[in-house]
Every structure is written in C-alpha cells, then in structure tokens.
Amino acid sequence: MIEFQCTVQEGYVPSTLRNELANTIESCCLEILGIGQGPVSVSWVSIPKGFGFRGGHPSTTSLVRGKIPDGCDKDTRSKLMRCIGDEWCRITGTKQDELIVSARDISWAG
Amino acid sequence: MPYYRCLIPKGSLSYDQRSEIATAFTDVHCGISAAPRNFVHVAFLEVEKGSLVSDTHGTGVLEYDTPFFIAGGNRAGRPPEVRAQILDGLVNRFSEIVSVPRSDVSGHISEAPASWTMEDGEILPEPGEEPAEWYEHDAVAG
Numbered sequence: 001m002i003e004f005q006c007t008v009q010e011g012y013v014p015s016t017l018r019n020e021l022a023n024t025i026e027s028c029c030l031e032i033l034g035i036g037q038g039p040v041s042v043s044w045v046s047i048p049k050g051f052g053f054r055g056g057h058p059s060t061t062s063l064v065r066g067k068i069p070d071g072c073d074k075d076t077r078s079k080l081m082r083c084i085g086d087e088w089c090r091i092t093g094t095k096q097d098e099l100i101v102s103a104r105d106i107s108w109a110g
Numbered sequence: 111m112p113y114y115r116c117l118i119p120k121g122s123l124s125y126d127q128r129s130e131i132a133t134a135f136t137d138v139h140c141g142i143s144a145a146p147r148n149f150v151h152v153a154f155l156e157v158e159k160g161s162l163v164s165d166t167h168g169t170g171v172l173e174y175d176t177p178f179f180i181a182g183g184n185r186a187g188r189p190p191e192v193r194a195q196i197l198d199g200l201v202n203r204f205s206e207i208v209s210v211p212r213s214d215v216s217g218h219i220s221e222a223p224a225s226w227t228m229e230d231g232e233i234l235p236e237p238g239e240e241p242a243e244w245y246e247h248d249a250v251a252g
Binding site for chain 2: 005007047050051052053054055056059061063065074077078081082085096097099100101102103104105108110
C-alpha cells in the first residue's frame with residue numbers, strides 16, 4: 001500500500017489538474033518501486049488563502065507527502081521523489097522551489 | 111521542512127494573528143536550529159473540537175485535549191532537548207500572540223530522516239550538514 005497526500009495552497013494548483021497529478025504520482029510509484037508495491041492512493045488538502053505561510057510570508061508551496069513500503073534504499077527513494085517533483089512541475093507549471101516531496105517508510109513512528 | 115500545523119477552532123484567529131504566529135514560529139525555529147527562514151512552513155487548520163490530526167512525519171494520528179494544538183514535523187537528528195526547546199518556544203509564542211493561557215496550547219513534534227524529503231529540487235541534508243548555499247534561500251521571499 002502506498003499513500004500520498006497533496007497539500008496545496010488555494011488558487012495555486014487548479015483542481016482540474018488533480019486527476020492528472022494523481023495518475024502521475026501513481027505511475028512514478030509503480031515504475032520506480034514496482035507494481036507489486038501498489039495500490040496507490042492520493043488524497044488532497046487545500047489550505048485557504050491566508051492560512052499558509054513560508055518564512056513568515058504567504059505561501060505558494062505545495063507539499064506532496066507519501067508513505068511507501070519499508071525498506072526502500074536511498075537511491076530509489078530519491079529517484080521516486082525526483083520523478084514526482086519533475087512531473088508535478090511539468091504539469092502545473094510551478095517551479096521546484098514551490099514544491100516539497102517526501103516519501104517516508106509507512107511504519108515510521110516519527 | 112520544518113512544517114508546523116496549527117489546529118485551531120474555527121474563526122478563532124485573525125489573519126494578523128496567523129501572520130504574526132507564522133513569523134514568530136520562524137524566529138523560534140531558526141533561532142534554535144539555524145535553518146534557513148525560507149524553509150519554515152506554517153499552516154493553520156480550522157477544526158472541530160476533539161478532532162484528530164494525522165502525523166505528517168510518523169504513523170497514525172495525534173490526539174490532544176487543548177483548544178489549540180501545534181503539530182510539527184522536522185528533520186531527525188537533533189538531540190531530544192533541542193526538539194523540546196523548539197516546541198516550548200512555539201507554545202509560548204502562540205499563547206502570547208493569541209492571549210490565551212499556556213495550558214490552552216499543546217503540541218508535538220515528529221521527526222523523519224532528512225533524506226526522505228526533497229525541497230526546492232534537492233534532497234535535504236542532515237541537521238548540521240547544510241551547505242553554505244542553503245542559506246541563499248533566505249534571499250528568496252515567498
């Protein structure tokens with residue numbers, strides 16, 4: 001099981017792109033982690049204007065946070081995050097400095 | 111990273127208060143950790159009383175019994191006392207700005223390895239291993 005949650009600032013990532021972005025995240029996961037690691041679920045959270053900040057200023061940054069099966073090596077994890085990041089920027093037209101991607105082990109206790 | 115979510119009752123904070131808290135949290139975090147200011151993210155989530163919040167850097171949900179709750183997610187690798195110092199600073203500044211008793215604010219900071227996050231197109235370095243170029247981000251607003 002792979003779970004991703006995308007947190008976006010209201011008005012910066014059109015909702016019409018969500019399906020394409022979700023499909024792309026799934027494709028990156030299955031291509032890099034392997035089909036046997038699926039299924040992949042993607043959920044969305046929208047931060048209203050005036051409720052998200054970065055460095056004390058209003059934020060335009062999106063966060064794509066994932067939980068992936070335990071045991072992924074560093075290179076594979078990096079490749080996954082770069083795949084998602086590159087595709088996200090290509091689809092949305094945003095820059096890498098407006099995006100955070102993470103992929104943590106699903107059983108990581110924090 | 112760091113990413114601080116403030117769970118607040120609906121309509122409880124004005125924009126000016128949220129903005130002031132976001133700046134204060136940036137001051138607290140950067141004053142203790144020396145991270146670039148532009149890497150500090152703060153979001154405010156209006157929730158119903160008794161709501162649970164998923165842990166962004168760990169498993170499961172976080173429970174709380176105060177009107178206001180700070181759910182933080184940072185890079186792992188700092189001593190526990192530093193994590194406690196950061197949380198203490200956040201809670202203090204939050205209660206001061208909102209003018210509520212400190213007992214009305216609680217929080218929790220989870221951690222995950224730096225290499226599990228990519229920000230600005232780069233895999234994050236471990237705490238204390240940040241290259242000098244990292245701090246150039248401070249010149250970029252937003």
